[in-house]
Amino acid sequence: MVRSKNGEAALEPPKKLQIIEAAFSLFRKNGFYATGVDLIMQKAGVSKRTLYKYFPTKNDLIVAVLNHYRIVYEKYLNQILKQKDKTSRRKILEIFDDAEQWFEDINFHGCLAVNAMGEFSGKNQAIEDSCIRFKRWEIDILRSLTKDINSARADELAYKLFVLLEGMSSIAQVTKGACPFDMTAMANEIIERHTP
Amino acid sequence: MVRSKNGEAALEPPKKLQIIEAAFSLFRKNGFYATGVDLIMQKAGVSKRTLYKYFPTKNDLIVAVLNHYRIVYEKYLNQILKQKDKTSRRKILEIFDDAEQWFEDINFHGCLAVNAMGEFSGKNQAIEDSCIRFKRWEIDILRSLTKDINSARADELAYKLFVLLEGMSSIAQVTKGACPFDMTAMANEIIERHTP
DNA sequence: GACAATGTATACCGATCGGTTTATCTTGAT
DNA sequence: ATCAAGATAAACCGATCGGTATACATTGTC
The missing domain is CATH 1.10.357.10 (Tetracycline Repressor, domain 2)
Structure with missing residues (x-):
């Protein structure tokens, strides 16, 4: 199953894209200031550390x-x-x-x-x-x-x-x-x- | 000078209007979420208690x-x-x-x-x-x-x-x-x- | 099986948020 | 002069913010 997971991972968007897409839908619906990073990482299914690795601020x-x-x-x-x-x-x-x-x-x-x-x-x-x-x-x-x-x-x-x-x-x-x-x-x- | 102050006070807008006008210019320039109530009361020259008297939230x-x-x-x-x-x-x-x-x-x-x-x-x-x-x-x-x-x-x-x-x-x-x-x-x- | 890398989960940080409370001062009417 | 009303300044509250640090789990490679 590890192999299949890898295969999927190569096709599915990388974490960075996941974060962007989650933030995209949240910003659009709720605005920028009103959307906290905690909610974004939760929706993206990503830890805070990973988020701040790709986006320093x-x-x-x-x-x-x-x-x-x-x-x-x-x-x-x-x-x-x-x-x-x-x-x-x-x-x-x-x-x-x-x-x-x-x-x-x-x-x-x-x-x-x-x-x-x-x-x-x-x-x-x-x-x-x-x-x-x-x-x-x-x-x-x-x-x-x-x-x-x-x-x-x-x-x-x-x-x-x-x-x-x-x-x-x-x-x-x-x-x-x-x-x-x-x-x-x-x-x-x-x-x-x-x-x- | 107390009397002259009173005379002016009667003509100048009441505190409520001062607050609204201060908030108006701040909201317009900096947005709503980004503008804190502390800045509004400061710009309006009014205490926090007075602000929350006129506007509960x-x-x-x-x-x-x-x-x-x-x-x-x-x-x-x-x-x-x-x-x-x-x-x-x-x-x-x-x-x-x-x-x-x-x-x-x-x-x-x-x-x-x-x-x-x-x-x-x-x-x-x-x-x-x-x-x-x-x-x-x-x-x-x-x-x-x-x-x-x-x-x-x-x-x-x-x-x-x-x-x-x-x-x-x-x-x-x-x-x-x-x-x-x-x-x-x-x-x-x-x-x-x-x-x- | 060991190791380094990477991610997750989470506790934590100082700052700031909206909002409350207290203590002090000014003021106008009596 | 006194007294109540209403204002101010400022401390304070819990919650949340953006952002950091720590500890643990998972992973691919050798």
């Missing part, structure tokens, strides 16, 4: 979680972006369609980077930088798509779509109600208006 | 601060809304103009209700309710103005403007950079498109 773990957040997002986006048979416009609308569903999920608690900035703004530069990088990356993705729609006004279109996405996210986080209007249709209108 | 103070946040916002909005010589459209654009300046301010840290929801979602019902009420109130104000522009589609127009406002707020909070596009012009475009 809690803030280091937070930075790692924010990076993980982007990687998870990236994996999802790549599934959409790699579809060769779809136009950039359709890809964008697909992103908005999925986002609309997320926002209606009872377990949606807003963008982790926005929440982190609300708790650590002016307090921890590394965390702030992570958040800023995340948002810049988000709009870069959108811009890479809007370039195919209207290369001359790609920046403007990407930014307008981004504002729509962020606005809906914030509103959904607070009001927790279903969107009173069709977000994807809104995105489609904006794209329509910027299509030459 | 810290969460009670947070709710009061969120209500205060709405009242401050309301006072500002009333200055705009009461101008009889301006159209509702101009009033909306004025709101967006001011918002754009706020967002570029170095001391802007996002919407307090959004930040509070990020820290207390699923933890404190009273705080959550305060945040939800705040957002509902915001969109109600917008709807009261869009009714004058297009009564048939007032809800839709108000919501679109609200999404724009919230989206810009979130983006500004994280990226801390100047808006790359003219937000008021965007609002104007939206209104234009919904004007019959």
